[in-house]
Amino acid sequence: MLSGNLFVGTALAGDEIDAQRIYRSAYHLGRGDTGISQCENEDCLFYNPAFLAEGEGIYKKTILASPQLEMSRATRDFVRQIGVEESSPVSTIRQNIGKPNHVGVQTYTGILLRRAAFGAFASNNLNLFAFKDPENGGLETIDASATQNIGVMFSLAEKIGDNFALGFTGKYLQRGRGGLTASVANAENASEQLQNQNELLGIGTGSAADIGLLYKGSSPSSPSFGLLLANLGDTKFATAEPTEQDLTLKQTVNVGMSISPGTKFSKFRFLLDYRDILNNIQDNAFKKIHLGAELTLRDIIGITAGINQGAPTMGVYTDFWVLRLDAGMYTQEISEQVGRRPDNRFFLRLKAGL
Amino acid sequence: MKKILSKFTISCFLIALISLLYACGDNIFSNSETADPAEDAAIELENGNPSAAIKILNVALEKDSTNVIYTSLLSLAYAQRAGVEPLLFAQNFAEQTADSDTENSNMFTLMFKVLPDPTVQNLADIKKSLELLNGIAADDRLPGDDFKLAMFNTASAILTLKQFDSNLDGVISVGELTNFNDTTAAALLAQIDAAESLLSGDDSSKDGAAAASSFSTFKTELAKQEGDTDEEKLTNFLSSTNSQ
Numbered sequence: 149m150l151s152g153n154l155f156v157g158t159a160l161a162g163d164e165i166d167a168q169r170i171y172r173s174a175y176h177l178g179r180g181d182t183g184i185s186q187c188e189n190e191d192c193l194f195y196n197p198a199f200l201a202e203g204e205g206i207y208k209k210t211i212l213a214s215p216q217l218e219m220s221r222a223t224r225d226f227v228r229q230i231g232v233e234e235s236s237p238v239s240t241i242r243q244n245i246g247k248p249n250h251v252g253v254q255t256y257t258g259i260l261l262r263r264a265a266f267g268a269f270a271s272n273n274l275n276l277f278a279f280k281d282p283e284n285g286g287l288e289t290i291d292a293s294a295t296q297n298i299g300v301m302f303s304l305a306e307k308i309g310d311n312f313a314l315g316f317t318g319k320y321l322q323r324g325r326g327g328l329t330a331s332v333a334n335a336e337n338a339s340e341q342l343q344n345q346n347e348l349l350g351i352g353t354g355s356a357a358d359i360g361l362l363y364k365g366s367s368p369s370s371p372s373f374g375l376l377l378a379n380l381g382d383t384k385f386a387t388a389e390p391t392e393q394d395l396t397l398k399q400t401v402n403v404g405m406s407i408s409p410g411t412k413f414s415k416f417r418f419l420l421d422y423r424d425i426l427n428n429i430q431d432n433a434f435k436k437i438h439l440g441a442e443l444t445l446r447d448i449i450g451i452t453a454g455i456n457q458g459a460p461t462m463g464v465y466t467d468f469w470v471l472r473l474d475a476g477m478y479t480q481e482i483s484e485q486v487g488r489r490p491d492n493r494f495f496l497r498l499k500a501g502l
Numbered sequence: 503m504k505k506i507l508s509k510f511t512i513s514c515f516l517i518a519l520i521s522l523l524y525a526c527g528d529n530i531f532s533n534s535e536t537a538d539p540a541e542d543a544a545i546e547l548e549n550g551n552p553s554a555a556i557k558i559l560n561v562a563l564e565k566d567s568t569n570v571i572y573t574s575l576l577s578l579a580y581a582q583r584a585g586v587e588p589l590l591f592a593q594n595f596a597e598q599t600a601d602s603d604t605e606n607s608n609m610f611t612l613m614f615k616v617l618p619d620p621t622v623q624n625l626a627d628i629k630k631s632l633e634l635l636n637g638i639a640a641d642d643r644l645p646g647d648d649f650k651l652a653m654f655n656t657a658s659a660i661l662t663l664k665q666f667d668s669n670l671d672g673v674i675s676v677g678e679l680t681n682f683n684d685t686t687a688a689a690l691l692a693q694i695d696a697a698e699s700l701l702s703g704d705d706s707s708k709d710g711a712a713a714a715s716s717f718s719t720f721k722t723e724l725a726k727q728e729g730d731t732d733e734e735k736l737t738n739f740l741s742s743t744n745s746q
Contacts, residue, residue: 242590279548280547280548282543282571282575283645285575285578286578286579286646287578287589287645434534459530485541486529486535487528487533487535488535
């Protein structure tokens, strides 16, 4: 019924966060999406490449594949209602008014050396949200968006003195975005707009660069401070066809700190990140705060917890070197303000490497 | 010493984890956020709590009485409390009138089963909803307001008529029309005219267009009835299509 009643508008706040972060690790999501001051292996290429300079020897790891799946609680329920309970699509959609839907998949493959890494990744995010829109008199509106990133990347890192490290990641990306906001209230020229591919979809290629800085203290609690300059100078994308979709990856300045007290067998970590200091993606300070905690036993098994944008996150992992499993949940805020429209999401990652 | 430190570490983590889980019920920053009555009310409506939305919006309108968004949402909240959701109502209207046998039924009584009982509260709420929307100047209306106004007028007319179905059998018998007077008929026709007028200039909704078409059909049928005035014709129309 909505198909004849659509217009294209602006996307929701939560969509933009999914679109601007091209890779988010399951391990980090479980601990509040913190990782600028402490990360491991390929995750560092996205959270802070300076960590590549850490460790000993030359060879670190080869990641064969690391498929990760994210899904909203509402999406899981939606699929169950349609697929198992065989509810009618219309009534199921009506029951899902105000419930954010999200599906995300990503993977990374590459070789990690100490001080250098190269590899490739792909990530996709799909968001769908039907809600009563105050701007349209409270009538139902659907916001849909999709983002796809495919890229090859290399990273270099070097220690500076005993405590500092500097890292760089270069990426060549192909990026696509699609999206529309459709309301039953505002439908003039809807069909024409839906048929306008340039308005709905955009795809382009571009080069991006990140710089990471790390300071590690030498006290027993191992304090760390990290700085990540992501998408230096904004990452622009060249498109074959003109598009009204904004493909730009905006430059962000992000900082983090952590402490890691522990023993030979167990380690506790407490982490704090503050993202987008310069308000290039969003203004709401509450949405930039990430808190995380982790308890790991010999780095083989661990449990994590945290606060992402004010909402709780949790995760567990087992790591047997060749195979690692991460699972958990986190919450992302869809509204401009935190606490109003939480999107509870589950995630699962299976990583194989040598 | 290491064992003690290990136990201390685990204890710290568990305390932190329990604290975080305790905070799980809500966003820890939500109480620090600035209020947004429009979105808060919309969320209450999505959750099926129109009374909570009415409360939020009435408080907001005390501070900002000319806010069109608040007024428009408040009208929706009253309608929802009366059991009328515009989109679902339009969809039901289109389905019912499409399936109907126009010779033996009319669009009003067909909608009886998809509208709530015409209780005093429901009638007051739909009336309040119409008052609020009619209070917004045409130039200031939001994109969905005309559609809502058309649906609320239609729903109000049907609820008004449904009052006469005293035995709740879904049809209005000749006997039940005894108390149907010219004043009621005139009010009902005025609401149908308003709804038809609003929908005739709005091609945004297929269901709205279907409703407008039904109104045209109804008027054609009405014109065929005996009677000197539209009120008499309406009475005869209702008697002829529902006689038992």
